[in-house]
Amino acid sequence: MIQTINLCKSYRISGQVIKAADRVNISISTGELVAIIGHSGSGKTTLLSLLGGLTKPDSGQVLIEDLNLWSMNDSRLAQLRNKRFGFIYQFASLIPTLTALENLYLPTAFGKGYDDLKNRAMDLLQKVGMNDKADFYPSQLSGGQQRRVSIARAFINNPEIILADEPTGDLDEETEAEIIDLFKTMNQERGTTFIIVTHNKSIAQQAQRNFSMRDGDLQEN
Amino acid sequence: MKKFALYKLAISNLRRKMVRSILLLLLATIVSGTLLGATIFITGMKNALNIGTYRLGADVLVVPSENEAQARSALLAGKPTSFYMNSSVLEKIKEVEGVEIASPQLFIEPSSFTCCYSVDLFLIAIDPVTDFTVRPWLKNNQHQSLQGNQIIAGRSLPIMTESVIPFFGTLFTVVGTMEPTGMNFFDQSIFMTMDAAYAMAENSITKSMQPLKLEKGIISAVMVKTDGVINPDRVATRIMYALDGVKAIASDEVISTVRKQLSGLLTGIMTVSMVLWAMALFMIGFAFYMIVNERQRELGMLRAMGAKRQHIFLLIVFEAVIITFSGGLAGLGVGFGMLFALQEKIQQSLQLPYILPPPAVVRELVAASLIFSICTGLLSSLIPASLASRLEPYEAIRKGE
Numbered sequence: 001m002i003q004t005i006n007l008c009k010s011y012r013i014s015g016q017v018i019k020a021a022d023r024v025n026i027s028i029s030t031g032e033l034v035a036i037i038g039h040s041g042s043g044k045t046t047l048l049s050l051l052g053g054l055t056k057p058d059s060g061q062v063l064i065e066d067l068n069l070w071s072m073n074d075s076r077l078a079q080l081r082n083k084r085f086g087f088i089y090q091f092a093s094l095i096p097t098l099t100a101l102e103n104l105y106l107p108t109a110f111g112k113g114y115d116d117l118k119n120r121a122m123d124l125l126q127k128v129g130m131n132d133k134a135d136f137y138p139s140q141l142s143g144g145q146q147r148r149v150s151i152a153r154a155f156i157n158n159p160e161i162i163l164a165d166e167p168t169g170d171l172d173e174e175t176e177a178e179i180i181d182l183f184k185t186m187n188q189e190r191g192t193t194f195i196i197v198t199h200n201k202s203i204a205q206q207a208q209r210n211f212s213m214r215d216g217d218l219q220e221n
Numbered sequence: 222m223k224k225f226a227l228y229k230l231a232i233s234n235l236r237r238k239m240v241r242s243i244l245l246l247l248l249a250t251i252v253s254g255t256l257l258g259a260t261i262f263i264t265g266m267k268n269a270l271n272i273g274t275y276r277l278g279a280d281v282l283v284v285p286s287e288n289e290a291q292a293r294s295a296l297l298a299g300k301p302t303s304f305y306m307n308s309s310v311l312e313k314i315k316e317v318e319g320v321e322i323a324s325p326q327l328f329i330e331p332s333s334f335t336c337c338y339s340v341d342l343f344l345i346a347i348d349p350v351t352d353f354t355v356r357p358w359l360k361n362n363q364h365q366s367l368q369g370n371q372i373i374a375g376r377s378l379p380i381m382t383e384s385v386i387p388f389f390g391t392l393f394t395v396v397g398t399m400e401p402t403g404m405n406f407f408d409q410s411i412f413m414t415m416d417a418a419y420a421m422a423e424n425s426i427t428k429s430m431q432p433l434k435l436e437k438g439i440i441s442a443v444m445v446k447t448d449g450v451i452n453p454d455r456v457a458t459r460i461m462y463a464l465d466g467v468k469a470i471a472s473d474e475v476i477s478t479v480r481k482q483l484s485g486l487l488t489g490i491m492t493v494s495m496v497l498w499a500m501a502l503f504m505i506g507f508a509f510y511m512i513v514n515e516r517q518r519e520l521g522m523l524r525a526m527g528a529k530r531q532h533i534f535l536l537i538v539f540e541a542v543i544i545t546f547s548g549g550l551a552g553l554g555v556g557f558g559m560l561f562a563l564q565e566k567i568q569q570s571l572q573l574p575y576i577l578p579p580p581a582v583v584r585e586l587v588a589a590s591l592i593f594s595i596c597t598g599l600l601s602s603l604i605p606a607s608l609a610s611r612l613e614p615y616e617a618i619r620k621g622e
């Protein structure tokens with residue numbers, strides 16, 4: 001379970017205070033697939049970053065089970081991100097000089113590693129339908145294929161929670177649908193929690209729960 | 222493979238901006254090479270000066286004036302040479318005020334017929350009666366005066382006592398070896414009497430393929446011991462005043478002139494090298510500052526994947542060290558290349574043979590240079606790496622847009 005208590009984060013831009021997260025209270029159980037929608041600039045990315053421990057809240061708490069993220073030192077927080085979170089971005093995020101397979105390996109550089117690393121990575125590539133492209137470099141893949149690889153990468157340490165920030169924003173509708181199907185499969189097969197930020201209403205409809213964000217204020221629909 | 226190794230990411234990052242990486246590598250190579258070359262050169266020079274003439278034992282050395290440079294080369298590095306003057310100078314020198322002992326020496330450069338010696342071998346004929354420079358180095362002080370075709374071998378020569386060796390068609394018997402003197406001039410020499418040398422020259426006309434042209438009565442140099450009342454500089458001046466066509470070198474002066482010539486050069490080289498190094502440090506540091514800047518998003522994503530601050534720090538330092546260490550390796554070639562390329566120029570302009578320090582010292586300097594190149598990488602990337610490690614992950618990902 002991931003939970004926030006009165007989470008606040010604001011930015012001061014040319015003298016003006018912008019509340020990117022305004023007393024956000026949200027509680028998501030393990031295995032849920034939820035969607036967050038909202039206009040651009042409403043604070044969705046900020047919220048995901050707060051949930052994933054990438055930025056420190058001004059006030060309030062983020063709890064994983066009963067663990068307060070910001071009570072930990074940097075090193076333990078990094079370990080927690082490594083083991084329990086997977087991030088999927090709205091932009092190309094693969095390292096261009098590493099092959100698809102090596103990109104999957106990358107997060108293991110910061111953890112204990114696995115005896116069956118290669119099998120593990122190949123299984124994931126198969127899951128996202130990219131096993132025949134394991135040795136391709138990102139530049140040799142289409143945008144949708146790259147996104148699939150980065151999704152597989154997010155799963156390499158078998159995280160409990162996937163935080164996806166507009167994961168299909170720049171993809172065509174068909175690919176988008178495929179990727180959402182992939183999320184649903186992963187969610188069902190592995191029981192991974194998904195928190196997906198999206199503009200796409202149809203994705204939102206497929207989620208188990210729906211939230212919308214407006215000026216840092218999060219409400220469940 | 223159990224997990225992905227961070228250094229692979231560092232290498233892949235360097236490959237990504239190939240041109241920049243190569244330029245940085247070239248810079249590191251040039252700087253490392255220059256520093257290594259300069260250090261070896263300076264150490265070699267200091268070495269040469271330290272083992273130089275002050276151990277020669279003579280206060281003043283008298284040589285033909287046109288052969289001064291050759292004499293210095295011979296003394297400082299044991300570079301085989303030969304030059305001659307008439308022995309009449311000997312008697313005149315003995316009369317100069319302040320001279321206590323004057324002993325002649327004759328230098329003969331053996332021709333290549335001498336088998337088996339890879340070292341530069343130098344033949345020196347001495348007058349056993351008046352000699353005072355060779356005697357102190359004789360092993361166990363068992364100095365029986367040399368007679369007939371007896372010779373004494375310097376310490377660096379792989380020659381056993383009682384072996385028989387031919388020079389210019391005459392057979393000589395080794396009757397003793399010297400203590401190590403630290404001077405190539407002595408350690409690589411074979412000593413015989415003047416008489417034996419003249420006889421050898423005479424015999425060589427009939428017995429040797431390469432006859433030795435040596436008139437009886439000529440000498441190469443006169444070793445002078447002063448009386449301790451008048452200082453060697455003054456004695457040298459007096460000798461030159463009394464005799465034409467000779468150069469009298471006070472042994473202190475051999476060192477001090479060379480030192481004077483060198484010290485300017487050495488400080489210059491050292492300064493240029495250090496400035497070059499500081500510039501490289503700055504440039505590599507600046508390059509990595511830019512690298513960190515342009516790679517912010519990626520660094521932020523690595524943090525999101527679970528990279529700790531140390532990981533990010535290490536990654537940047539790795540990249541810098543890979544460049545400077547490779548530069549250090551390539552710099553070995555450049556450094557030695559420069560030394561050998563400049564060797565001749567140095568010889569000509571300083572009238573001094575260029576001397577490498579002993580192999581053990583060179584090895585140490587090479588190791589030091591590689592360690593130094595690693596430190597250069599560490600030092601130059603310290604600031605960028607620590608900046609990178611302190612980025613907040615979210616800010617980094619966002620700013621990278």
Ligand SMILES: Nc1ncnc2c1ncn2[C@@H]1O[C@H](COP(=O)(O)OP(=O)(O)O)[C@@H](O)[C@H]1O
Nearest residue numbers: 011018020039040041042043044045046047619
């Ligand atoms: N690091 C930051 N510095 C300054 N302003 C920020 C920062 N992050 C977010 N903001 C501001 O907070 C608001 C919410 O941004 P964001 O979370 O990116 O919204 P969304 O993802 O919904 O488009 C925006 O007005 C944005 O300008």
Ligand SMILES: [Mg+2]
Nearest residue numbers: 044045046165
């Ligand atoms: Mg956003």
